[in-house]
Amino acid sequence: MTLVTIGLSSFVTLIIAAFRSKLTTDGNNLTNTADPSLNLRIVFLWIFGLAVIVHISINTAIYVECIPFISTKSVEATFSLLSSIILILFLLIQLSFISYYRGIRFIQTTIVNFSCIFILVANFVIWFNTFISDINVFHHGNDTVPRYSNASYCFRTSKIQKGLAKHVTSFLIPKRMEFCILASSFIFWFLRWSSxxxxxxxxxxxxxxxRGGSTSVTExxxxxxxxxxxxxxxxxxxxxxxxxxxxxxxxxxxxxxxxxxxxxxxxxxxxxxxxxxxxxxxxxxxxxxxxxxxxxxxxxxxxxxxxxxxxxxxxxxxxxxxxxxxxxxxxxxxxxxxxxxxxxxxxxxxxxxxxxxxxxxxxxxxxxxxxxxxxxxxxxxxxxxxxxxxxxxxxxxxxxxxxxxxxxxxxxxxxxxxxxxxxxxxxxxxxxxxxxxxxxxxxxxx
Structure with a gap:
């Protein structure tokens, strides 16, 4: 969550730079000509992003349900809820930023380069944490393993987990990983690669x-x-x-x-x-x-x-x-x-x-x-x-x-x-x- 917070701060920095006219572009908006599939990828990015938000919301509801079973309520419960809020903000800002600036090239600056690198790292740790937690949470058949803490045991045996999350998580987790990869491809776009x-x-x-004006069309x-x-x-x-x-x-x-x-x-x-x-x-x-x-x-x-x-x-x-x-x-x-x-x-x-x-x-x-x-x-x-x-x-x-x-x-x-x-x-x-x-x-x- 520290790396995700840094990624969120990077997006905020880019937005502030844009409002202060310090986030300059090269003047060529190539949205509709260079890549005809760009808008289609944006649509799927929003579909994946909404699926990730649904997944996080379900986990947040489980955290709320498990608050009475957590011994250190003031620390662990607060951190779990705060992490979910930060992650949702990071996803929403990333979706909005990519959608607004799609097809636009930023002039190479230190702010752009470092911000993009931090955002890529945040997307990677979300992807990495997703497949690790998927194995640890959903592929262990024994819910009473002694090494689990009270919070972990509650998370695996809660009513929301058994009634809803267990049935939809297998469909949402692949979308979460795909979102991280697809969003990262757009962040690579903002980096200034000469080729x-x-x-x-x-x-x-x-x-x-x-193809815009007079075009020689075959039979x-x-x-x-x-x-x-x-x-x-x-x-x-x-x-x-x-x-x-x-x-x-x-x-x-x-x-x-x-x-x-x-x-x-x-x-x-x-x-x-x-x-x-x-x-x-x-x-x-x-x-x-x-x-x-x-x-x-x-x-x-x-x-x-x-x-x-x-x-x-x-x-x-x-x-x-x-x-x-x-x-x-x-x-x-x-x-x-x-x-x-x-x-x-x-x-x-x-x-x-x-x-x-x-x-x-x-x-x-x-x-x-x-x-x-x-x-x-x-x-x-x-x-x-x-x-x-x-x-x-x-x-x-x-x-x-x-x-x-x-x-x-x-x-x-x-x-x-x-x-x-x-x-x-x-x-x-x-x-x-x-x-x-x-x-x-x-x-x-x-």
Missing amino acids: DETNEKLNYYTNKHF EGRHIIGQHIFAGAFGIFMNVPFFLTTVLLIFALNWESEDAILALQIGEVLSSLCIILPIYVSSYHLKKYFCDSRRPEKLTANEYLLILSSSGTMAYYMFGTVTAFTLPGNFTHLKTFLCTRIILMLETFLQTHFLIQIRRFRPKGQSSLFISSGGVNLMMTNMNHWILNSTNKPSCHRNLETKLVDCQSWLYIINILIPLMLFYRFFSGISGYAIYYKFKPIVVGK
Whole structure:
């Protein structure tokens, strides 16, 4: 809470500097041109932020309920309530500040740099504390362990905890971690990275010149609505087996059902093909029709976050691959499980490489129905994975990886890797929308 308080003070410092006209910008507002997915990310940031506030409010209600059971009421209870208030203020100010200054570059100053660093540290400690407390509070079955204090025991056995928090926390904690990562990506934006600034200005002037006024539109610009609907229908069709099987396993079937697990693995393969095939088609069209538009660039802050989250996704699938190699051959559908994990790793690598490379191409007034349709499929497939994995609470009892490591160690591993995988799917889905928006043919009159 000390670090969160420092982060809150950093936001207050930036706001005061803005009111005193000391928080200067470079004059280029790139909200609607450089990144078409920026406003969409702001919407999801508010959704995640409100989910975090709901989670903190539930915990605050539990603290209030447990006040009679705390021996040092004047210290511990006061500190718990004050911490919740400070955390909520930090989240609300962060949401408002990012929303108001989205797409704006600050001139590099000591105040901006140090404030952003302190805010990033505060977001990191919230993320770290979330997954640690998730394991310690919700994954210990014995509520009467002697090492727990009266306050901890009350927190785990209170009526609010058993009646409400226990049922919704598994859905809110991933959103809390995703909020920390997504908010940090915007804070990185405020830091003055020279490569980011150059790329955004290039995109700004390119889009303004070629898509704002007189634009050379290809013949693909006619009758594109139905063709994009067809691409979306293809993505839905390929993702239906994975979606239905996951929903049935969560709410109706038993995770011990071998046939259901086999159907889930087949659904994952079909879903991966819905990403791999559009990537190959889009890459072919990029090299054939946009070969002169590629420009060398350094990695941006958002691309570093994409690589970080994809590394967590690869590590999660790698554990499954290593487990499949170490298990005896008498396990049911072991070969299918191994092939699924290898295909998912291939999909993650190809998609990450594609999302980084495609930002290096300038449309120059050109458009591509194939690339924009591929963006639709990337968006739908990744958001499908993100929604399902957000509602699918990890469990030791249905993971083969616990054959490789013990249950407690696996809980720590997946509470780090699952949020990274969720953010990777979310960020890739948003990037798919940006690809669609950037390369979609412009509708012209008859």
